[in-house]
Amino acid sequence: MNTIIEGKNLVKEYRLGKDNYVHALRGASVEIAKGEMVAIMGPSGSGKSTLMHILGCLDEPDGGEVCLNDRRVDGVSGRELTKIRSRELGFVFQGFNLVSTLTALENVALAAEYAGTPRKLALRCAERALRRVGLADRMRHMPSELSGGQQQRVAIARALVNSPAVILGDEPTGDLDTATSDEIMVMMREINETTGTTFVLVTHNPEVGEACDRVINMRDGVVATTGDEVSVTMQPFVEPGWSAEPSMAVPT
Ligand SMILES: Nc1ncnc2c1ncn2[C@@H]1O[C@H](COP(=O)(O)OP(=O)(O)O)[C@@H](O)[C@H]1O
Numbered sequence: 505m506n507t508i509i510e511g512k513n514l515v516k517e518y519r520l521g522k523d524n525y526v527h528a529l530r531g532a533s534v535e536i537a538k539g540e541m542v543a544i545m546g547p548s549g550s551g552k553s554t555l556m557h558i559l560g561c562l563d564e565p566d567g568g569e570v571c572l573n574d575r576r577v578d579g580v581s582g583r584e585l586t587k588i589r590s591r592e593l594g595f596v597f598q599g600f601n602l603v604s605t606l607t608a609l610e611n612v613a614l615a616a617e618y619a620g621t622p623r624k625l626a627l628r629c630a631e632r633a634l635r636r637v638g639l640a641d642r643m644r645h646m647p648s649e650l651s652g653g654q655q656q657r658v659a660i661a662r663a664l665v666n667s668p669a670v671i672l673g674d675e676p677t678g679d680l681d682t683a684t685s686d687e688i689m690v691m692m693r694e695i696n697e698t699t700g701t702t703f704v705l706v707t708h709n710p711e712v713g714e715a716c717d718r719v720i721n722m723r724d725g726v727v728a729t730t731g732d733e734v735s736v737t738m739q740p741f742v743e744p745g746w747s748a749e750p751s752m753a754v755p756t
Pocket residue numbers: 518519526527528546547548549550551552553554555
């Protein structure tokens with residue numbers, strides 16, 4: 505597997521009080537290939553968001569390893585981690601999380617500026633990202649003037665603006681009606697296929713799971729099943745009617 509992001513034996517405990525811990529992750533391992541679109545599913549409280557936050561360098565594990573692009577990122581200093589996060593990763597959340605006092609264009613440009621892009625270039629990159637998500641005619645709108653689906657498109661443009669290797673989403677379609685949710689999924693899939701950006705989406709929605717290459721199932725803080733690994737290499741071509749096992753040969 506051409507791995508882009510990997511978590512090994514991840515442990516995360518939240519301390520609620522003296523001698524009272526919640527074991528959010530109890531040795532969760534997961535490996536995601538470059539260019540894959542995967543869903544993380546499982547019951548509420550099974551550790552999906554915790555896993556996504558740790559894979560996305562938003563939170564640190566108490567045990568285990570995280571590798572991004574063959575580089576260990578657990579234990580990396582806060583400042584360096586912020587840099588990795590802003591340049592190599594993009595995030596989409598359920599509640600869109602746009603800055604309400606900035607236009608769509610400014611919201612997206614801000615993410616480019618955070619990553620070190622000069623203002624003028626940041627605005628150009630933001631324009632391109634907004635076109636890509638179909639919002640060419642809404643760039644100067646404020647978030648309050650946009651529908652939920654449009655706001656989530658702005659958030660996806662913001663996640664895309666620095667051309668990250670991986671986009672992580674926590675219930676990205678959770679606040680959207682079915683039709684809008686489908687539209688957003690089709691768009692993310694198209695971005696995945698045309699740009700090769702890896703997507704990791706935490707979801708409750710079985711349709712989102714179905715639209716992905718693979719579903720990783722969480723249960724009680726561990727990865728229960730990881731679905732079929734999607735191979736990015738070509739399968740060897742086998743002529744119809746031919747089989748390596750003579751007894752299995754199908755006459756043509
Ligand atoms: N900041 C926190 N403080 C204390 N407990 C937490 C915190 N975040 C998550 N938890 C607990 O950790 C477990 C896993 O949570 P989470 O990763 O959010 O699960 P999921 O996203 O699958 O619903 C749950 O029992 C949850 O209550």
